Amino acid sequence: MPQRFRFLDLKVNDAYTNMAVDEAITKARGEGKVPDTLRFYMWKPSGVTLGYFQSVEDEVNLEALNRFGFDLNRRISGGGAVLNSETGEITYSVILREDDPLMSTDPVESYHLLCQGIIDALDVLGIKAEFKPINDIIVNGKKISGNAQIRRYGAVLHHGTLLVDFDAKQMFGVLKISKEKLSDKMIQQAEDRVTTVRRLLGRPIGFHEVRDALEKGYKKALNAELAKGDLTSYEQELVKQFRERYAGRAWIYRR
Amino acid sequence: MKKFEYKVPGGKLLRAKLEIGNGRITSLQLSGDFFMEPETDLEELETRLTGFKVEPAVYIEQTVLSFFTSHKTMIAGASPKDFAYVINQAVKA
Numbered sequence: 001m002p003q004r005f006r007f008l009d010l011k012v013n014d015a016y017t018n019m020a021v022d023e024a025i026t027k028a029r030g031e032g033k034v035p036d037t038l039r040f041y042m043w044k045p046s047g048v049t050l051g052y053f054q055s056v057e058d059e060v061n062l063e064a065l066n067r068f069g070f071d072l073n074r075r076i077s078g079g080g081a082v083l084n085s086e087t088g089e090i091t092y093s094v095i096l097r098e099d100d101p102l103m104s105t106d107p108v109e110s111y112h113l114l115c116q117g118i119i120d121a122l123d124v125l126g127i128k129a130e131f132k133p134i135n136d137i138i139v140n141g142k143k144i145s146g147n148a149q150i151r152r153y154g155a156v157l158h159h160g161t162l163l164v165d166f167d168a169k170q171m172f173g174v175l176k177i178s179k180e181k182l183s184d185k186m187i188q189q190a191e192d193r194v195t196t197v198r199r200l201l202g203r204p205i206g207f208h209e210v211r212d213a214l215e216k217g218y219k220k221a222l223n224a225e226l227a228k229g230d231l232t233s234y235e236q237e238l239v240k241q242f243r244e245r246y247a248g249r250a251w252i253y254r255r
Numbered sequence: 256m257k258k259f260e261y262k263v264p265g266g267k268l269l270r271a272k273l274e275i276g277n278g279r280i281t282s283l284q285l286s287g288d289f290f291m292e293p294e295t296d297l298e299e300l301e302t303r304l305t306g307f308k309v310e311p312a313v314y315i316e317q318t319v320l321s322f323f324t325s326h327k328t329m330i331a332g333a334s335p336k337d338f339a340y341v342i343n344q345a346v347k348a
Contacts, residue, residue: 054287055272078291078294080267080268134266135290255286
């Protein structure tokens, strides 16, 4: 029998709101106030999102970040720093109860299962992708999607990003991949480690086509029935409350 | 400030930054792109090790290992031994 999910369709928000929404849904789901949820979202302005345990000074070139006018934020989940580009990627989250039969006690298995929606979505677009433990999805050995999970409030939050397009100067300008100067050679090497939907398809692809593929991919991977919905008023209250924390220096610069 | 960085083979990147005074750790920060739950365990470990004698290295290692065991910490992308390793390497840095 298909599992019913509330579906929050593609919306654009700033970094602090986006992370507050993910946490609000997670809390409400854990409390049993909302159903399992699938959410697609984008960012404006672009922003760097750090993993919970990363330190700002080691990961981010603040001068370049300010020059580009990007936000800086920190997730509640672990993992690596991501440039959430307003023109280059779609972000998604899946929120389930912690005791959902879909979830495994083995973290890598849980990642694989919730990454399968992206692998199936890429398949819809004609791209053969595979899961690379712990938390990546790769195509021909190159990373196209990074994911992070956290168990909190009795629920599981799985969120991740799918690279649709890519600006090497931006990404490697704001993220400290290496202490080396950002020479063309360095960009070339780092660029070789990632790929994008547009590059693989060899054509410009609109975000709506990617969104449609994601919807199909998740339906298949989770055997899900998607019912379009919105945040409840309780969740919206939580978003207001959490957003303040996410936007505060104490949170962003905690490491 | 002493610093050591270690990429776990097949896993994630770990960093330790610390300061030492009178043969003891006076401040410690661990960071990286690993996953850990509950996430508060990392801060608790940093606090636990602050004030610790840096010699012998095995003392820090055993404390780190028993901390993660007793807390039943879930770590992905690194092992308790890796955390002990970066701390002891930072001491020597």
